[in-house]
Amino acid sequence: MVLLLISFAAVISCGGNTAGENTSDKTDFDDGTWTPVSDLQGLIDIGKDCALGITQDKKYYLTGNIDLDRNDAFNPIGSAFLPFMGTFNGNGKTISGMTVRPDTDHAGLFGYVKNAEIRNIGITDSSFETDPWGGYAGGIAGYASAENGSTVIENCYNAGSVRSSGYAGGIIGNLYADNGSVTIKGCRNEGRISSNGFAGGIIGDLFAHGDSQIEITDCHNAGGTTGTFAGGMIGSTHMSPDSQITVTGCCNTGGISGEASCGGMIGLLSLFFSQMSMTGCCNTGDISGGQYNGGMVGYLYAQDQHISITGCRNTGGISGGQRAGGMVGYLYAQDLQISITGCCNTGGISATSSVGGMVGFWDAYVSQLSMSECRNTGDISEGQYNGGMVGYLYAQDSQTSATGCRNTGKI
Numbered sequence: 560m561v562l563l564l565i566s567f568a569a570v571i572s573c574g575g576n577t578a579g580e581n582t583s584d585k586t587d588f589d590d591g592t593w594t595p596v597s598d599l600q601g602l603i604d605i606g607k608d609c610a611l612g613i614t615q616d617k618k619y620y621l622t623g624n625i626d627l628d629r630n631d632a633f634n635p636i637g638s639a640f641l642p643f644m645g646t647f648n649g650n651g652k653t654i655s656g657m658t659v660r661p662d663t664d665h666a667g668l669f670g671y672v673k674n675a676e677i678r679n680i681g682i683t684d685s686s687f688e689t690d691p692w693g694g695y696a697g698g699i700a701g702y703a704s705a706e707n708g709s710t711v712i713e714n715c716y717n718a719g720s721v722r723s724s725g726y727a728g729g730i731i732g733n734l735y736a737d738n739g740s741v742t743i744k745g746c747r748n749e750g751r752i753s754s755n756g757f758a759g760g761i762i763g764d765l766f767a768h769g770d771s772q773i774e775i776t777d778c779h780n781a782g783g784t785t786g787t788f789a790g791g792m793i794g795s796t797h798m799s800p801d802s803q804i805t806v807t808g809c810c811n812t813g814g815i816s817g818e819a820s821c822g823g824m825i826g827l828l829s830l831f832f833s834q835m836s837m838t839g840c841c842n843t844g845d846i847s848g849g850q851y852n853g854g855m856v857g858y859l860y861a862q863d864q865h866i867s868i869t870g871c872r873n874t875g876g877i878s879g880g881q882r883a884g885g886m887v888g889y890l891y892a893q894d895l896q897i898s899i900t901g902c903c904n905t906g907g908i909s910a911t912s913s914v915g916g917m918v919g920f921w922d923a924y925v926s927q928l929s930m931s932e933c934r935n936t937g938d939i940s941e942g943q944y945n946g947g948m949v950g951y952l953y954a955q956d957s958q959t960s961a962t963g964c965r966n967t968g969k970i
Contacts (some may be wrong), residue, residue, distance in 0.1 A: 586648055588620050593648075597622045599630055603655075605647075614675075621649050621680070627656040635659060635670030642673040644706075649680025649715070650965035657685035657719065664694035665701035666723070667732065672700045674708030674739070677715060685719030693725035695732035697751060697763065703731045705739025705771070715920035716747040727754035728763035728794070729782060736771035736802070744776045748813075751783050757794035758786025759826070760813060764795045767802035767833070775890070777808045789817035790857070791842060798833035799896045806837040813844045818970060819850035820857030820888065823873060830861045843874045845906075850880040851888035853919070856902060859890045866897040876906045882919035884950065885911035885935060889920045889968075896927045907938045909970075913950035914942030916966055916969045930961045939970040945970050 564961060582848025588595070588911045592867040596602060596619050608614045628635050637643035647669075666687040669677070695701040695891060696715025703710055717729045726733040729748025734741060748760045757764040760780025780791045788795040811823045820826045823842025826849070828835075842854045844952055851858040854873025873885045882889045885904025887962075890897075904916045913920040916935025920924075921928070935947050945952040949968025954957070 571668060575865055586620070588650070592618055594619045595622045596620065598625060599633060602633060602636065605643070606634060606636045609643050610643045612641055614643050616645070618646040619648070621652040624652045627654065628771050629656055629658045633657060633720050635663065635665055635667050635928045637669050637671040638665065639702070642671040642747065643669050643675050644673050646676040647680070648678050651679050653683050653691045654680040655684040657682065657687070659687045661688045661690050664689055666694065666696040667699055667701040669700040671702045671853060672710065673704045673706060674710055676711040678711070678713045680715050682717045682719050683706045683762040684695070687719060687721045689723040689725065691724055694723050696721050696723035697725045697728045697730055697732035698748065699730045701732045704735040705741045706737045707739060709742070711742045712746060713742065714745040716749070716751040720751045722753050723763070724755045725854040726757045726763035727752050727786065728759045730761045732763045734765045734772060736767045738769040738771060740772040742774045743778060744774070745778070747779045747781070749781045752785070754786040754794070756787055757785050758789045758817070759794035760784050760811060762793045765793050768799045769801060769960050771802040773802070773804040773811060775804070775806045779809065780811045781813050783814045785816050785828070787818045789821045791815055791823045791844060793825045795827040796825050797829045798831065798835060803834040805835070806840060808839040810840065811842045813842050813937070815844055815846045816848040819849055820851040821846050822853045822857035822888070823857055823875060826857045828856050828859045830864055832863055841872045845876045846854045847877070847879045849888070850882070851919070852877050852880050852883040852910070853888035854906065855884045855887060857888045859887050861892055861895055863894045866893060867893070868899045868902060870901040872902070873904045874906050877908045878910070880910050881912040882950070883908050884915045884917055884919035885937060886917045887919070890918050890922065892923045892926045892928070894925050898929045899933060900931050902933045904935045904937050907940070910940040912929060912942055913944045914939050915946045915948055915950035916968060917948045919950045919953045921949050921959045925955070926957045928959045930955060930964055932963045934964070935966045936968050941950035
C-alpha cells in the first residue's frame with residue numbers, strides 16, 4: 560500500500576535559504592570535538608581523512624568564508640570507495656571560486672557522502688561538471704546515500720552552475736537510500752542545472768529501497784533546470800516497496816524544460832507499494848518541452864496505493880509535448896484510491912494530445928477516482944482532447960466521481 564498526499568497550506572513560504580543569508584546555529588564549536596577549517600588546505604585535509612577512512616566520528620566547521628579562486632588543488636571531498644561519513648557545519652559561511660572540471664564522475668563540494676551530516680553552508684561563484692560519459696554532480700554533493708544509517712543536509716544553498724551527462728542537482732546529484740533515513744531541510748538552489756539525463760533543482764535522481772525514510776522540507780528552487788527528466792525539486796524518483804517519502808513546504812519558481820517528462824516538483828515519479836506525502840507545495844515557474852508536463856508531476860505511475868492531492872496550486876505556464884495538466888501531465892493508476900481535492904491551476908496549458916486543468920491524461924485500472932472543489936482559470940489550448948479538469952480519462956473496472964469543480968478558463 561502506497562500513500563501519496565499532496566496538499567497546499569493556506570500560506571505558502573518558498574523554503575530554503577537565500578544566497579548570503581546567515582544560516583549559522585548555536586553549536587558550541589569550542590567543546591573540543593570540532594576541527595576548524597579556515598582555508599583550502601583545511602578542505603584538502605578533510606579529503607585526506609576520507610582517504611584514511613577516519614571521518615565517521617569526526618566533526619568539522621568553517622571559521623570564515625573561503626575563496627578557492629579556481630585553484631586546481633581542490634578535489635571534491637570523498638569518493639565512492641572512501642566517502643565522507645562525518646559531520647560538516649559551514650557555520651553560515653560560504654565557499655566560492657570552486658571549479659570542478661569534467662575529469663571526475665562525482666562533482667561537488669563533496670564528491671560522495673554516506674551516513675553524513677552537512678549543515679549551514681553556501682556555495683557561490685562556482686561550477687561543477689562531470690565527465691561526458693555520465694557521472695553525478697551537485698552543488699553540495701555529487702552523490703549522497705543513507706545505508707543502514709542516516710544522512711542530513713540542512714540549511715545549505717547553491718548559487719553555482721551544475722552540469723552532468725548523467726545526474727545533476729542543485730544540492731545533490733543522486734540520492735540513494737537502502738534501509739536508511741534522509742533529511743533534506745531548508746535548502747535552496749539558485750544555480751543553473753542541466754543534464755542529458757536527470758536534472759532537479761534540489762536532487763537530480765532519487766532511489767529509495769527497503770525500509771527507507773526520506774524527508775524533504777522547506778526547500779526552494781529558483782534556478783533554471785533542464786534535463787531529459789526535469790523537476791523543480793527532483794528530476795526522477797523511484798520508490799520501491801516499504802520505503803516512504805514526505806515533501807513538505809517546497810516551492811519552485813525556476814523554469815523547467817526537458818525531453819521526456821517535466822514537473823514543477825517532480826519530473827518522473829514511480830511508486831511501488833511505498834508511501835509518499837507532499838504537503839504545502841507550489842509551482843510558479845514555466846514548464847516546457849517534455850512529452851509529459853505537469854505543474855506538480857510530469858509523469859506519475861502509481862501501483863497499489865492511496866493517492867491524495869489536496870489544495871495544490873500551479874500558476875506557471877505549461878506547454879509542449881503530448882500530455883499536460885495543471886497538477887499532473889500523465890497519471891497511471893492501478894489498484895488504488897485517488898482523490899484530488901481543492902486544487903487550483905491558473906497557468907495556461909497547451910499540448911498536442913491531452914490537456915487538462917488538473918490532469919492531462921488519466922489512465923485508471925481497478926481504481927476509485929474522486930475529484931472535488933477543484934478550480935481551473937487557465938486557458939486550455941491545442942490538444943486533441945481538452946478539458947477544464949481532465950483532458951482524457953480512461954477508466955476500466957473503476958469508480959469515478961466529480962463534485963463542486965469549476966472551470967472558467969478558455970478551452
